[in-house]
Amino acid sequence: MTQEEKIRYEEMAKVSKALAHPSRLFIIHKLAEQEYCVQDLTKMIGVDISTVSKHLAILHNAGIIAKEKRGNCIYYSLLTKCVLNIFSCVINVIEANKEKINRI
Amino acid sequence: MTQEEKIRYEEMAKVSKALAHPSRLFIIHKLAEQEYCVQDLTKMIGVDISTVSKHLAILHNAGIIAKEKRGNCIYYSLLTKCVLNIFSCVINVIEANKEKINRI
């Protein structure tokens, strides 16, 4: 692995890491439907609001979601729709695993 | 988030987590071309062989790669080609981020 490649894969891992948490996957799934502010998501997830805020910061920092202040709230929305492809692939992998288990 | 949803997102996170490391992304990229055994990958990555073995175990456990013993070696190969879609999406996100930075 060359130095250049190393940097490239680290960059990619940064984005991948942003997806590697159940709450953040949930958030992405929700934001794919419509925008929400921190409180909305907090109610749905059921953890401390500061925790949700940090998850959103991670996703925003990775360039996956957008934030926009309007009125009293900050609305978050999905920036790159293609992350939904990741969802379907991850689901593919899970289904394939289950099939394999069932075959045994 | 219902209990059912929670379990579902945790399952998905397990697969996502398997992708969230530069060496593992590199491994996936290489295995997309052809199968390799632990030593081969170790030489390419340049970390301890036990570390590579553990990365491979994580990917295998997530159901992303297959292993097959043949002769003296255990050959690993990519099981679910669609993870390559994840690559292209991650690259999309990175490119979009760079464009945004350049615009400023």
Next chain:
DNA sequence: CCTCTATTTGGCTATTTTGCCTAATAGGCA
């Protein structure tokens, strides 16, 4: 059966991530 090679496992430390609580900040609105 013995040896040798390839891989995995266990143990350990360092680092990173998570999530809560409390406090700070930002900005809308009376």
Next chain:
DNA sequence: TGCCTATTAGGCAAAATAGCCAAATAGAGG
């Protein structure tokens, strides 16, 4: 201006992850 709501930041402890070394295991091949 001053209050009030929404969000973020800082600090801390618990948990998870990464990577090395040394030891164990598996099994091919003489």
